[in-house]
Amino acid sequence: MSKATGQGGLDLAGDKARALALTPVSRETLQRLAIYVELLLRWQQTTNLISPSTIPHIWTRHIADSLQLMDLVPDAKTWIDLGSGGGFPAIPVACVLADTPGAMVHLVESNGKKAAFLREAVRATGVPAQVHAERIEKFVAGAVNSVDVVSARALAPLKTLCDQAFPLIERGATGLFLKGLDVDTELTEASKYWKLDARKVPSKTSPDGCVVIVRNLKTQPAT
Numbered sequence: 001m002s003k004a005t006g007q008g009g010l011d012l013a014g015d016k017a018r019a020l021a022l023t024p025v026s027r028e029t030l031q032r033l034a035i036y037v038e039l040l041l042r043w044q045q046t047t048n049l050i051s052p053s054t055i056p057h058i059w060t061r062h063i064a065d066s067l068q069l070m071d072l073v074p075d076a077k078t079w080i081d082l083g084s085g086g087g088f089p090a091i092p093v094a095c096v097l098a099d100t101p102g103a104m105v106h107l108v109e110s111n112g113k114k115a116a117f118l119r120e121a122v123r124a125t126g127v128p129a130q131v132h133a134e135r136i137e138k139f140v141a142g143a144v145n146s147v148d149v150v151s152a153r154a155l156a157p158l159k160t161l162c163d164q165a166f167p168l169i170e171r172g173a174t175g176l177f178l179k180g181l182d183v184d185t186e187l188t189e190a191s192k193y194w195k196l197d198a199r200k201v202p203s204k205t206s207p208d209g210c211v212v213i214v215r216n217l218k219t220q221p222a223t
C-alpha cells in the first residue's frame with residue numbers, strides 16, 4: 001500500500017489534508033486516527049459501518065465531523081456516545097482524549113457486529129474507551145456515574161435524543177447532537193415535550209449541518 005493511497009488503492013490524501021486543516025490534531029492523535037481509519041476500511045469490506053458513498057470522504061465526513069465537537073467542550077473528559085455504529089463521533093474523540101489523564105469514552109451500540117468492530121478499534125488504537133453492547137435505554141438507566149458529555153450522531157430526532165439522554169443531562173452532562181437540515185423542525189417538536197437550553201453551532205464540515213448543544217433539560221409542565 002503506497003503512502004498516498006489507503007485500503008484498496010483509494011486516494012484519501014487530499015480529503016485527509018482538508019480534514020486536518022478543519023480540525024487540527026497532534027501527531028500522536030493523527031497516528032491513532034490513521035490506525036482507526038485503516039481498520040474501519042478493512043472491516044467495511046464485510047460489515048456495513050459507514051455509507052459506501054462516503055468512503056472517499058471518510059476524513060472530512062466522519063473524522064473531522066466528529067473532531068469538531070472537541071472545541072465545544074474543551075474541559076470534558078468523560079463521554080457517553082449513544083448509538084456509536086462504526087465509532088462516530090466516539091472513537092475520534094477518544095483518540096484526542098488518549099493523552100488526558102482520567103479520560104473515558106463509553107460507546108453504546110446494540111448491534112453485535114458493530115460492537116465487535118468497536119472493541120477491536122479500541123484495542124488497536126489503545127484509546128481510553130469502553131464498548132457497551134446493549135440498548136441505550138438499559139445502559140442509561142443503569143449508569144450510576146455522571147459524565148461531562150452525552151453525544152449522538154445520526155441516531156434519532158432531537159425529541160427522542162432528549163428522552164434517551166435526559167437522565168445524563170439531568171445529572172449535569174452537556175448534550176452534543178450532530179444534526180442536519182431538519183434541525184429546526186426537530187427543535188420545535190422537542191420543545192413540545194421538553195424545556196431545554198439549546199444552542200445551534202454551524203457545522204465545520206457540512207453547510208447544512210450543525211451541532212445542537214443541550215443543557216438544562218426539564219420536562220414541560222402539562223398544560
Ligand SMILES: C[S@@+](CC[C@H](N)C(=O)[O-])C[C@H]1O[C@@H](n2cnc3c(N)ncnc32)[C@H](O)[C@@H]1O
Nearest residue numbers: 083084085086088109110111134135136153154
Ligand atoms: C445510523 S447509525 C449512526 C452511527 C454513528 N453514530 C454515525 O454517526 O456514524 C445508528 C446506530 O445506533 C444504533 N442504535 C439505534 N438504536 C439503538 C438503541 N436503542 N440502543 C443501542 N444502539 C442503538 C444502531 O445499531 C446503529 O448502529
